[in-house]
Amino acid sequence: EICPDRMLARLAELGRIGALEGGGVCRLALTEADKSGRDWLVAGMRALGLTVSIDGIGNIWGIRPGTGDGAPVMVGSHIDTVATGGLYDGALGVLAGMEIIAALNTSEARTQRPVAVAAFTNEEGARFAPDMMGSGVHQGALDLDEMLAVTATDGRGVVKEDLDRIGYRGDAAPITPAAFLELHIEQGPVLEQDGVRIGAVTGVQGIHWTEFTVHGQTNHAGTTPMALRRDAGQVAMRIAREADAIAADNGPPQVATVGVFEVSPGLVNVVPDHARLTVDLRNTDGAVLEAATRRLTGFAEAAAAEAGCTLTHRPLARFAPVAFDAGLVDKVEAAARSRQLSVKRMPSGAGHDAQMFAPNCPTAMIFIPSHKGLSHNVKEHSDEADIIAGTQVLLDLVCDLAGV
Amino acid sequence: EICPDRMLARLAELGRIGALEGGGVCRLALTEADKSGRDWLVAGMRALGLTVSIDGIGNIWGIRPGTGDGAPVMVGSHIDTVATGGLYDGALGVLAGMEIIAALNTSEARTQRPVAVAAFTNEEGARFAPDMMGSGVHQGALDLDEMLAVTATDGRGVVKEDLDRIGYRGDAAPITPAAFLELHIEQGPVLEQDGVRIGAVTGVQGIHWTEFTVHGQTNHAGTTPMALRRDAGQVAMRIAREADAIAADNGPPQVATVGVFEVSPGLVNVVPDHARLTVDLRNTDGAVLEAATRRLTGFAEAAAAEAGCTLTHRPLARFAPVAFDAGLVDKVEAAARSRQLSVKRMPSGAGHDAQMFAPNCPTAMIFIPSHKGLSHNVKEHSDEADIIAGTQVLLDLVCDLAGV
Numbered sequence: 062e063i064c065p066d067r068m069l070a071r072l073a074e075l076g077r078i079g080a081l082e083g084g085g086v087c088r089l090a091l092t093e094a095d096k097s098g099r100d101w102l103v104a105g106m107r108a109l110g111l112t113v114s115i116d117g118i119g120n121i122w123g124i125r126p127g128t129g130d131g132a133p134v135m136v137g138s139h140i141d142t143v144a145t146g147g148l149y150d151g152a153l154g155v156l157a158g159m160e161i162i163a164a165l166n167t168s169e170a171r172t173q174r175p176v177a178v179a180a181f182t183n184e185e186g187a188r189f190a191p192d193m194m195g196s197g198v199h200q201g202a203l204d205l206d207e208m209l210a211v212t213a214t215d216g217r218g219v220v221k222e223d224l225d226r227i228g229y230r231g232d233a234a235p236i237t238p239a240a241f242l243e244l245h246i247e248q249g250p251v252l253e254q255d256g257v258r259i260g261a262v263t264g265v266q267g268i269h270w271t272e273f274t275v276h277g278q279t280n281h282a283g284t285t286p287m288a289l290r291r292d293a294g295q296v297a298m299r300i301a302r303e304a305d306a307i308a309a310d311n312g313p314p315q316v317a318t319v320g321v322f323e324v325s326p327g328l329v330n331v332v333p334d335h336a337r338l339t340v341d342l343r344n345t346d347g348a349v350l351e352a353a354t355r356r357l358t359g360f361a362e363a364a365a366a367e368a369g370c371t372l373t374h375r376p377l378a379r380f381a382p383v384a385f386d387a388g389l390v391d392k393v394e395a396a397a398r399s400r401q402l403s404v405k406r407m408p409s410g411a412g413h414d415a416q417m418f419a420p421n422c423p424t425a426m427i428f429i430p431s432h433k434g435l436s437h438n439v440k441e442h443s444d445e446a447d448i449i450a451g452t453q454v455l456l457d458l459v460c461d462l463a464g465v
Numbered sequence: 466e467i468c469p470d471r472m473l474a475r476l477a478e479l480g481r482i483g484a485l486e487g488g489g490v491c492r493l494a495l496t497e498a499d500k501s502g503r504d505w506l507v508a509g510m511r512a513l514g515l516t517v518s519i520d521g522i523g524n525i526w527g528i529r530p531g532t533g534d535g536a537p538v539m540v541g542s543h544i545d546t547v548a549t550g551g552l553y554d555g556a557l558g559v560l561a562g563m564e565i566i567a568a569l570n571t572s573e574a575r576t577q578r579p580v581a582v583a584a585f586t587n588e589e590g591a592r593f594a595p596d597m598m599g600s601g602v603h604q605g606a607l608d609l610d611e612m613l614a615v616t617a618t619d620g621r622g623v624v625k626e627d628l629d630r631i632g633y634r635g636d637a638a639p640i641t642p643a644a645f646l647e648l649h650i651e652q653g654p655v656l657e658q659d660g661v662r663i664g665a666v667t668g669v670q671g672i673h674w675t676e677f678t679v680h681g682q683t684n685h686a687g688t689t690p691m692a693l694r695r696d697a698g699q700v701a702m703r704i705a706r707e708a709d710a711i712a713a714d715n716g717p718p719q720v721a722t723v724g725v726f727e728v729s730p731g732l733v734n735v736v737p738d739h740a741r742l743t744v745d746l747r748n749t750d751g752a753v754l755e756a757a758t759r760r761l762t763g764f765a766e767a768a769a770a771e772a773g774c775t776l777t778h779r780p781l782a783r784f785a786p787v788a789f790d791a792g793l794v795d796k797v798e799a800a801a802r803s804r805q806l807s808v809k810r811m812p813s814g815a816g817h818d819a820q821m822f823a824p825n826c827p828t829a830m831i832f833i834p835s836h837k838g839l840s841h842n843v844k845e846h847s848d849e850a851d852i853i854a855g856t857q858v859l860l861d862l863v864c865d866l867a868g869v
């Protein structure tokens with residue numbers, strides 16, 4: 062059985078690392094705050110008796126041995142956050158893993174398979190694109206050397222240098238577990254609206270991130286007739302509005318977000334000659350998503366040409382929709398039911414480390430409700446009772462899969 | 466007669482202060498580069514025997530005495546630039562004034578009225594809004610204390626502190642000249658397209674700068690359905706596109722420019738909760754301009770409300786259209802003709818220091834052509850022959866008005 066106080070105390074403790082004034086946390090990947098979180102986590106793993114490994118992209122995992130020598134059952138998530146993040150996105154899944162180890166230790170339980178707890182590097186993709194970088198490399202979907210060379214979205218930092226600086230570029234070989242489980246907050250409004258305690262996640266929608274850069278010509282805001290302008294800013298705004306129109310035209314579950322938008326030189330009376338924006342498009346239907354991205358890039362090219370501007374665009378992330386293991390999703394549902402918890406099957410709107418494991422081993426996820434569906438927001442919140450319930454379901458599944 | 470080499474040498478010399486690699490200058494108001502430009506100018510004025518005064522907003526003027534004690538004939542412009550400026554915007558008018566003094570000195574000419582050369586603080590409005598700040602204060606259209614309290618558009622710096630830092634907060638009393646003349650590059654394409662050497666500027670179009678700030682709510686780009694978002698970025702983009710639509714609907718001479726556009730937190734997968742933009746609207750017709758600004762602010766309020774966001778907006782500049790003195794504009798035309806220079810009457814698209822003098826004394830402006838109409842661009846250029854021609858016309862007018 063898990064111990065609620067111990068679990069909640071760990072969540073609060075990690076939440077103080079990178080805490081923002083007024084609530085929330087900023088523990089962006091590979092920053093000093095991330096390093097502090099990692100140091101704290103590794104110390105905690107060692108205190109629980111785990112053998113800690115770190116791979117070439119900085120993923121951390123600790124293993125509790127089993128009685129047999131099969132592949133471990135792995136639980137995990139991430140401890141990096143966005144710049145305006147909450148206490149639960151990622152941290153919940155890692156610390157639930159720590160709680161499970163503590164519970165197994167306390168009851169002196171032996172499992173047949175080893176049990177591993179993992180924290181993956183840069184799941185958020187907030188400082189470095191793509192997201193799910195660590196788990197993607199670990200499971201072979203992303204190339205290690207390519208990812209080490211990635212420059213921060215704001216131009217400040219490179220993955221390899223930052224890993225070296227914080228001392229988390231290891232050399233452990235990646236492992237493929239017998240099964241992978243991730244507990245996570247839903248980050249959306251569905252469970253709360255439906256009054257359901259547990260989500261049995263059926264899969265993750267596809268994610269396409271694209272960066273657009275527009276070059277035009279600076280000129281005087283007062284003397285330059287509209288017809289003679291090469292306004293990079295207005296082209297970028299048309300692209301941003303087209304992303305919104307794509308979401309409206311496709312309808313749910315299509316979403317479109319323009320999160321990064323910069324113009325320069327950024328002066329009131331100067332027509333901008335340079336603009337950069339990112340568009341995040343997602344859909345559960347891979348073909349619809351591909352078409353959405355094609356429509357957007359096609360529109361962008363035409364809009365730039367019309368305005369006498371030049372355009373470049375590059376994919377920052379391309380993840381096809383992922384379906385989780387049907388048998389394991391059934392087990393999540395059953396485990397919730399046996400604890401008298403209401404449960405519903407649902408897709409995930411967010412990307413998760415689990416999706417990188419899905420092609421290689423039986424994988425599933427457990428969601429718990431998010432207050433008002435808020436996430437990537439300092440007010441992100443989940444009820445203690447739900448946190449404990451989710452952790453308990455995770456423990457039950459681990460015991461089942463690892464064989465207590 | 467003016468001396469072309471001396472005039473061009475001064476332009477080149479000032480152009481080296483704040484020079485950008487690859488061409489152009491950045492001499493933003495009240496920065497170190499502006500201070501260096503001012504120091505160089507004041508030294509040059511003193512070397513020409515002028516009595517230098519500096520007022521409370523940092524305007525600099527030097528006076529060459531006349532034989533009588535009437536008000537001076539003043540010529541002037543500004544030496545501040547935008548961040549990506551050229552060598553001629555502003556500098557031309559100030560240095561033509563210096564050349565006129567040098568020419569009068571060389572020929573030992575005595576004028577009845579004193580002749581003054583002025584450089585006004587922060588004409589560009591690039592770091593601090595509004596533009597024409599120095600001349601506006603000097604001529605009583607803007608309040609000194611209010612302007613001293615203005616914070617930089619990028620939040621870094623306050624007018625009063627920066628003036629004190631660079632040592633240019635003086636205490637000379639403003640003066641109202643007998644007449645004010647400003648030589649300036651056109652900054653637009655008209656003279657070049659029409660093959661005309663001199664513009665006799667009839668007035669300046671109205672200028673409305675408005676800053677919009679939108680607040681919404683950060684949320685997750687993958688899990689938050691479009692209908693539940695409070696996306697400050699998309700609201701701001703709608704406002705920006707509406708500005709463009711206003712220009713299209715009104716047709717020329719309406720122009721609309723979104724020069725500043727920021728979203729935060731600025732992360733790929735986070736719905737922005739904050740956005741800020743500026744809109745620069747201009748029209749020669751004051752009533753049409755007022756209506757354009759009303760349409761834009763009304764639209765912005767509705768767009769924000771629709772998206773569940775809050776909006777604030779504030780005027781950064783409000784200048785009504787200005788007509789120059791009909792008699793003096795005639796004189797500009799006549800002076801150009803007597804030098805066998807083609808001339809046409811035209812309105813100004815840009816704001817100018819001269820417009821702040823227009824309500825208080827006979828005022829006019831002389832334009833020379835800009836290559837390809839480029840300005841507020843490092844490639845801003847005007848032909849040497851045109852620079853010299855414009856300076857000669859200015860000298861002829863000063864001699865006429867000051868009484869040689």
Ligand SMILES: NC(=O)NCCC(=O)O
Binds near residue numbers: 248412686
């Ligand atoms: N879970 C989560 O917030 N992941 C970040 C990657 C994304 O979905 O944008």
Ligand SMILES: NC(=O)NCCC(=O)O
Binds near residue numbers: 554590596816817
């Ligand atoms: N002449 C000039 O570029 N003035 C700056 C003010 C403006 O027109 O925006």
